[in-house]
Amino acid sequence: METISFGTDGWRATLEEFTTPRVRMVGQAVATYLADQGLEGPVAVGYDARETSRGFAEELSRTLCANGFDVLLADRDRPTPLVAYAIADRDLAGGLVITASHNPPEYNGVKFIPEDGAPALPAVTDAIAERLAEPEPLPEDEHGTTREVDFAEPHADAAIELVESITGSTDLSALTAAYDAMHGSGRDTTDTLLERAGATLERYRCERDPEFGGGSPEPAAENLGDLIAAVTDDESDVDLGIANDGDADRIAVVTPERGYIDENLFFAALYDYLLETESGAAVRTVSTTYLIDRVAEAHGESVREVPVGFKWVAEAMAEGDALVGGEESGGFTVRGHVREKDGVLMALLASAMHAAEPLDDRVDRLLSEHGTVVQDKISVDCPDSEKQRVLTELEDEIPETVAGTAVEDINTADGFKLLLADGSWLLVRPSGTEPVLRVYAEATDEDRVRELLEAGEGLLEPLV
Template identity: 85%
Template sequence: METISFGTDGWRATLDEFTAPRVRMVGQAVATYLSDEGLEGPVAVGYDARETSRGFAEELTRVLCANGFDVLLSERDRPTPLIAHAIVDRDLAGGLVITASHNPPEYNGVKFIPEDGAPALPDVTDAIAERLAEPESLPEEEHGTAREVDFAESHADAALDLVESITGSTDLSGLPVAYDAMHGSGRGTTDALLERAGADLDRFRCERDPDFGGGAPEPAAENLEALIEAVTGDDGAVDLGIANDGDADRIAVVTPERGYLDENLFFAALYDYLLESESGAAVRSVSTTFLIDRVAEAHGESVREVPVGFKWVAEAMADGDALVGGEESGGFTVRGHVREKDGVLLAVLAAAMHAEEPLDDRVDRLLDEHGTVVQDKISVACPDDEKGRVLDELEGEIPETVAGTDVEGVNTADGFKLQLADGSWLLIRPSGTEPVLRVYAEAADEDRIGDLLAAGRDLVEPLV
């Protein structure tokens, strides 16, 4: 039980720790929690493309059925947002997804999604952790039933309806798009949706490979070289590139002029586009660009800043009926959709935006109006059991200046965010999924970013 802990987005671990007996304990804990809460409806179970994921999903299914719950088991690996949508669309008691998202193939994980389709908040995951126990079984006549379900069609219909309500059209006819599934669960889902909308599609890594080609299904620029070349190459045959991470809840965008489009710039472009026809606040994580705030101010709107973790974004969106919510890691959702990040929906919305006006042109206009913004991050190794101590000690080491600039404020919503007099900032926070401390910085140019990240490393490393 001590090995099982729910971090930023569920429990993830290497396969020497993420074992069938422990997965069954999680299944029992969820069954007990749902029963204690009086939630008696069916439960969805989904899984990603990893070698072990289907087997773990079947283990969860057996435990839930033995506790009296009917289970809707995904017929194949599907993106996490499809399970979240199905929970709301079908009025389910909740759902479980076996996925380690962007982690390497030697990892797996499990996340619980409550009945509202949004990420589980700590009061829920704590309640589940308190109920971890060996599986139990009701008498056989009281067992639930399991059946396989295709969750893709209803999600696709909802995504296209929402995009059409925002853009006025989902006709992508004639738009050449390249899509990279990174061998993950977006294959056959995101590409199928783009094609259904009419896009002329080139596919990259849309075959299932449980080892993800020997790497991690993380849609960072260094892992998308072929996609970037397809979009930025001399032949100009592809107008837009889109990639998803392993469970397709995040999106990466590639444009002809910029190549890999920084997620912060895409978020700003998305919010600016939505504000042309809608009104409403934005919710962003503490590690996400202040450019969102500048866009909001220009439109007379506001921004809510929350800790890292999409659960906090989702909670704040519900509290304030926000128009859009997102994180610098590429996770976004919009009003009118399930409050879970959705890289499938955003793929179609990004393509529709680009068909109306090239994303590079919109970003250029935003930067001309609001100023250049550059962001980067590094990691400093730190064992999980040392993170609390390091942050406690860091509180007493906050300097008056960073890289020659005065510290004007300190935000402690998630770690320590030092807001500097020149409008730049430095953030130090613990990762919720890896044994590292993250150091983020934002400034007006690359040289300044390098100075800030170096200062952040120098501040943290002596304490580890």
Template identity: 80%
Template sequence: MEAITFGTDGWRAPLEEFTTPRVRMVGQAVASYLSDEGREEPVVVGYDARETSRGFAEELARVLCANGFDVLLPERDRPTPLVAYAIVDRDLAGGFAVTASHNPPEYNGVKFIPDDGAPALPEVTDAIAARLAKPEALPDSEHGTVREVDLVSPHADAALELVESITGEVDLSGLTVAYDAMYGSGRETTDTLLSRAGASLERLHCERDPEFGGGAPEPAPENLTELVDLVTDDDGPDLGIANDGDADRIALVTPERGFLDENLFFAALYEYLLEDDAGAAVRSVSTTFLIDRVADAHGESVHEVPVGFKWVAQAMAETDALIGGEESGGFTVRGHVREKDGVLVALLAAAMHADEPLDERVDRLLETHGTVVQNKTSVACPDHEKARVIGDLEDEIPETVAGTTVEGVNTADGFKLQLADGSWLLVRPSGTEPVLRVYAEATDEARVDELLEAGQELVSPLV
């Protein structure tokens, strides 16, 4: 049981730790939790493209059935946001996604999604963790059943309807999109949705490969060079889109910029939505202040939350925000489930680009609100040392960083040092890897590099 810990977004671990007996214990814990909550509705169990994911999903289904729950399974690996949507659309008790997201193939993971389709908050994961136990079984006559269902069509219908309500119509005819599934679950889901909306598709890595081509399905610039080369070619497609391994996150590639920084896309998307709607934005503490500038210009507010989409989702519910997102490429919008959805946002981004090229939108955004640059790095730190290091850091906060006065300290998630020149430095523990994240934002790359170096020098002696 000690090996099972629920981090930023569920439990992830290397396969030597992520074992069938432990997965079954998680299944039993959720079954017990749902039963104690008086829930009797079916549970959906989705999974990603990893070699072991279908097997783990079936183990969860067996445990749930033995506890009296009917279980819905997709016919193959499908994106996590489709699982979240199905929970709300079908009025289910909740659901599982067996996925390690962007982690390399030697990892797997599992997350429980409650009945509202949003990521589970700590009170739920704590209640589940308290119920971890070896599986039990009701009499055979009380067992539930398992059946395969289509998760794709209902989600696609809802995505098209929502984007149409935002844009007036969804017509991508004449638009060519290069789509990189990174061998993950977005294949034949995101690209199919774009095609259904009229786009012409050029597909990269849209076959299943449980080894993800020998890397990790992380839509970072260094992993998308083929997509960038394709889109930035003189005769290339109009837009590039990539999803991570379970397609809850998105990356964009444009003809002029190549890889489009997720912060810039977030700000451009928010400003686009504000053209015909109103509402606040929710962003994580590691996400750009450019969102705040856009909000201020439109008389709107911004809610800053700790890293982890569960906090974004919670704030969206409390504030009826128009959009919520993180700098890592996870976004959702009002009117959809409160879970990051790289499939929906791919359609929305393509419709936005068809209306006006993203490069032109971003140029205008920066001309209006000023330039920002952000980057991050990591400092290795064992999981069991993270709390101590962050605690020790409290006594080491300097008065100046890289020659600039520290004007404020935000402790919502680690330590965010707000500097007199408008830049900031953030140090926080990763919820998915044995590292401390160091983030910085400023007006140019040289200043960001300077801040990141200062952050590493601040943290490294404490590890």
């Protein structure tokens, strides 16, 4: 039981630790938690494209059924946001998804999604962790049943309806898009949705490969070479590139002029676009660009900053009826949808945005109005068991200046964010999904960002 730990987005581990007996214990804990909460409805179970995911999902289903719950099991691997939508749409008791998201193939994971379809907050995951135990089946005549269902079509209907309400049209018949599923569960889901809206599609890595081609299904620029080349080639007729991570809750966007668009810039463009017809605040994580704040100020709106983890974004969106919520790693959702990051919905919305006005033009305009913003991050290896010690010691080592600039303020909402006198910032925080510390920096040019990242790495090296 001590091996099972719910981090930023569920429990993830290598297959040496992520075993069938432990998955059954998670299933039992969730069943006990739901029963203690008086929730008796069916439970959704989904899974990603990894070799072991279907088997683990079936183990969860059997454990839940043995506790008296009916289970709606995904008919095939599907994106995590489809399961989240199904939970809210069908008034389910909650759901579980077997996925390790963007982690390499030797990992797997499980996340619990409560009855509102939003990510589980620590009070919930802590309550589940407290109930970890060997399965305790009821008498067989009290067992629930498992039924396989298609989570894709209802989600697609909702995505079309929502985007039409925002944009006025989801006619993408004039758009040629390239889509890279990275061999993950977005295949036959995101691309099918774009085709349903009329787009012409070029597909990349849209075949299931549990090994993800030998890499990780992480939609970073260095992993999307073929997609970027297809969109930026002068001879290409592709208008826009879209990629999803392994469980398709995140999005990456590629344009003809910029190539890979930094997720911060896409977030700013998305918020600016939504504010043309809607009003409302934005919620961003502490690691996300201040450009969002500048866009908000220009429209007379506000921004709420929260720790990293979409659960905090979702909570703040509910508290303030925010228009949009997002994080620099490519996870976004909008008002009117479930409060869970959704790379499938965002693929449709990004395409509709681009069809209305090229994203490159909107980003150029935003940077012209609000100033150039550059952000980057690095990782410093650090075992999970050492993270808290390093951060505790770092608190006593915070300098008065960083890379020659005075530290004006320190934000401790999630690690240490040093706000500098020139408007730049440096953030050090622990990853909730990997044995590393993250170092982020934002400034007005790449050279300055590199200086800040080197300074941050220098702060950590003596401590790690």
